[in-house]
Amino acid sequence: MWSSDLEERIREVLAQEAEAAREGLEGLEERVMRAIAQRAAQPSLWQRLKGRWGLTFSPRWALAGAASLALILGFALGRMFAPSPLPLSAQAGTLFAVVNPQAHSVAVMGDFSAWEPIPLTDPDGDGIWTAVLELPPGRYAYAFLVDGRWVGQDPQADEYVRSFGEYASVRYVGTGGGA
Amino acid sequence: MRSWGLVGLVLLMGGLGWAQVPLAPPATPDQVLELLQTLPAPPDLKQSLTGELIAAMQEARLTPGVALAFLKEVAELSQADGEDALGILNHALAGGYILDPLLNAALKGLRLGRPWSEVAGVLKLRIRLLDTTQQVFQRQGVLLMPLGEAQPSVLRAPQPGPLPEAKLVLETAWAIGDFLVAGGSPADAVSMAREVEERLLRLRGWLLPADLVDRLLAELSPALIQQIVGLALSPERR
Numbered sequence: 001m002w003s004s005d006l007e008e009r010i011r012e013v014l015a016q017e018a019e020a021a022r023e024g025l026e027g028l029e030e031r032v033m034r035a036i037a038q039r040a041a042q043p044s045l046w047q048r049l050k051g052r053w054g055l056t057f058s059p060r061w062a063l064a065g066a067a068s069l070a071l072i073l074g075f076a077l078g079r080m081f082a083p084s085p086l087p088l089s090a091q092a093g094t095l096f097a098v099v100n101p102q103a104h105s106v107a108v109m110g111d112f113s114a115w116e117p118i119p120l121t122d123p124d125g126d127g128i129w130t131a132v133l134e135l136p137p138g139r140y141a142y143a144f145l146v147d148g149r150w151v152g153q154d155p156q157a158d159e160y161v162r163s164f165g166e167y168a169s170v171r172y173v174g175t176g177g178g179a
Numbered sequence: 180m181r182s183w184g185l186v187g188l189v190l191l192m193g194g195l196g197w198a199q200v201p202l203a204p205p206a207t208p209d210q211v212l213e214l215l216q217t218l219p220a221p222p223d224l225k226q227s228l229t230g231e232l233i234a235a236m237q238e239a240r241l242t243p244g245v246a247l248a249f250l251k252e253v254a255e256l257s258q259a260d261g262e263d264a265l266g267i268l269n270h271a272l273a274g275g276y277i278l279d280p281l282l283n284a285a286l287k288g289l290r291l292g293r294p295w296s297e298v299a300g301v302l303k304l305r306i307r308l309l310d311t312t313q314q315v316f317q318r319q320g321v322l323l324m325p326l327g328e329a330q331p332s333v334l335r336a337p338q339p340g341p342l343p344e345a346k347l348v349l350e351t352a353w354a355i356g357d358f359l360v361a362g363g364s365p366a367d368a369v370s371m372a373r374e375v376e377e378r379l380l381r382l383r384g385w386l387l388p389a390d391l392v393d394r395l396l397a398e399l400s401p402a403l404i405q406q407i408v409g410l411a412l413s414p415e416r417r
Contacts, residue, residue: 111279113202114248115286133202137385141283150291162361163301164288174385 093132101127110142137174231272311410368401
């Protein structure tokens with residue numbers, strides 16, 4: 001179901017997230033220790049609570065807590081500002097996808113639609129146009145229309161056929177081992 | 180900060196959802212028959228088509244949506260081309276074949292802007308291949324009766340949809356036709372036999388009953404394919 005383009009995109013997003021988390025951890029220990037030293041001069045809320053309730057406080061726990069906080073924050077920021085990753089499990093249905101950031105309109109048409117174009121959408125503008133169609137099991141020929149231009153060879157197809165001088169892709173949908 | 184988190188969550192959830200696209204609402208047989216009545220064609224042809232279309236849609240050999248799309252395209256043709264198209268449809272309907280792939284082939288050609296004469300040429304070749312595949316299969320004992328009649332000794336629970344034998348004829352003829360329409364040589368029976376075998380093995384056990392496929396594969400050979408193609412391309416069938 002996944003094209004190498006989509007997989008590459010997922011890998012890029014994961015790499016960006018890992019990078020964002022790593023940046024948050026750089027010099028963390030130093031910063032935390034400096035902050036602890038500065039705050040030691042005046043009793044903090046934590047120290048006042050500790051004194052009042054007799055709680056024990058370990059620098060190791062503080063470091064672990066701060067590291068966890070930085071990780072969570074880095075992950076959240078990465079998620080917020082990086083492009084949304086694609087889901088790793090497709091929902092029920094057959095996914096049709098075209099990766100084309102320059103396209104203004106993309107549609108798929110085939111045996112499942114009496115060759116009437118069905119629009120693909122790219123709501124987040126990342127150039128990945130998709131549609132999921134609920135198709136009964138069968139063998140389906142189809143092609144994409146990208147800005148009105150016929151694109152008959154889908155990398156995700158199980159095979160290709162050629163008629164009227166143009167290729168069409170074919171998917172075996174259902175239990176035949178196809179998409 | 181809370182609002183940023185909310186925005187992030189919404190974006191994340193949006194990114195996780197695929198666009199689920201519903202197919203167009205299915206057409207009804209009545210819509211097909213109503214459109215047929217509006218087309219300029221001889222009354223006897225329309226009468227024949229009405230009966231055949233009803234039977235084909237009842238037997239699930241023809242989907243109303245595909246039939247309706249085809250007839251809409253026919254309505255756009257000249258009267259002569261339109262009558263030619265309806266005549267081809269009538270012939271295919273009378274053969275007891277599964278019609279959706281044939282009409283979809285026509286729709287693909289018309290969407291590509293090909294002239295009706297070119298589309299008609301492909302359809303006629305496809306129908307000849309369906310005719311001769313059925314004929315050769317009967318001769319070889321793969322089919323026990325013509326498709327329009329019951330297959331008496333096939334011990335199988337009744338299933339909804341077209342007869343498995345009709346699917347077998349269709350897929351065999353279609354694999355041969357795909358090869359020829361793409362420009363393959365009619366003399367290359369070895370390649371065609373391989374195409375047919377691959378297609379049937381791919382469909383075996385889910386779209387086609389395994390026993391039926393095995394029965395055909397036991398008989399399949401380049402010589403058998405050559406018989407089908409030779410008959411389909413013989414001058415008297417053109």
